[in-house]
Amino acid sequence: MRAMLRRPVVVGLLLLGLAAGAVGAVWFQPWKLWVNETVREDLPAAAPAGVPEQDAAAGSPAPAEPRTLATGELISHEHRTTGTVKIVRLADGSHVLRLENLDTSNGPDLRVLLADAPVKEGTAGWRVFDDGKHTAIGKLKGNKGDQNYALPRDVDPADYTSMSIWCDRFDVSFGAAELAPV
Numbered sequence: 001m002r003a004m005l006r007r008p009v010v011v012g013l014l015l016l017g018l019a020a021g022a023v024g025a026v027w028f029q030p031w032k033l034w035v036n037e038t039v040r041e042d043l044p045a046a047a048p049a050g051v052p053e054q055d056a057a058a059g060s061p062a063p064a065e066p067r068t069l070a071t072g073e074l075i076s077h078e079h080r081t082t083g084t085v086k087i088v089r090l091a092d093g094s095h096v097l098r099l100e101n102l103d104t105s106n107g108p109d110l111r112v113l114l115a116d117a118p119v120k121e122g123t124a125g126w127r128v129f130d131d132g133k134h135t136a137i138g139k140l141k142g143n144k145g146d147q148n149y150a151l152p153r154d155v156d157p158a159d160y161t162s163m164s165i166w167c168d169r170f171d172v173s174f175g176a177a178e179l180a181p182v
Contacts, residue, residue, distance in 0.1 A: 035106055039142035043098060044090065066090050069157055072177030074165075075119065077126045079105035081165060081175020087157045095151040097137055097163065103144055109169040110140035112149050114160040119178040126172050129164040140165060 043066060070087040083102035089095055097112065115134040119125060137149040151157065157179075164176040 036144055037106060037142035039145040039147045041141075041145075041147050043088065044096060044148055064091055068182050069095075070179040070181050072119075072163070072179045074102070074104075074175045074177045075121065075125075076175050077123075077164075077173040078167070079107070079174040081105075083175075085163050085177040085179065087151075087179060094153075095155070095157050097149040097151060098146070099149075100146050102142075102147065104165055104174050106143040107167050107169075107174065109167060110143070110174065111166045111168050112137040112140055113164045113166040114151075114155070114157075115162050115164060116160055117162055117164075119162045119176045125176060129162070129166055129173055129176065130171060133159065135160070136166075136168075 045066075067089045068086050069089055072085045074081050074083045074085060076082070081102075081104040083104075084100045086098045086100065087095060088098055097114070099112075113129050113134050113136055115129040116132045117128040117134070120128065135152075135155055137151065137155075141147045160179060162176055162178050165174040166172075167174060
């Protein structure tokens with residue numbers, strides 16, 4: 001065994017194998033499968049300062065209380081995913097995408113995406129959310145809990161029919177929900 005380890009080819013192959021293993025670990029981040037990040041956010045009363053008091057898309061005054069515009073139930077795709085999705089219009093006219101009781105796997109480079117793609121069961125729905133019109137709302141804050149994502153002012157929630165917890169690194173949906181108007 002010692003004689004074999006002295007050969008430059010064997011040493012080179014061992015070093016190459018170690019380097020490949022390190023690159024693979026950084027790319028796949030397998031430790032995230034065992035690390036949960038729980039977020040508990042309340043529904044905001046209003047968006048940050050600077051958001052207009054009127055809904056520019058509708059041209060009407062904002063309601064006095066938050067109003068749910070669309071809802072959906074998350075289904076599993078690449079990873080088991082459950083929870084509820086809501087798009088809420090706040091009293092100041094801004095919009096928030098809210099995830100409630102989210103439970104999914106953690107992973108590398110997870111995003112919250114709004115899309116016009118249909119939500120399909122099984123592997124047929126895993127890769128469709130970045131094909132058509134889609135907007136990344138932000139990085140997933142945690143893989144469990146309740147969390148809010150402010151929609152940019154130029155995003156009209158009515159243009160989107162679904163949302164996905166999207167792994168940008170591997171172009172795959174962990175879970176998705178069809179957004180039904182309320």
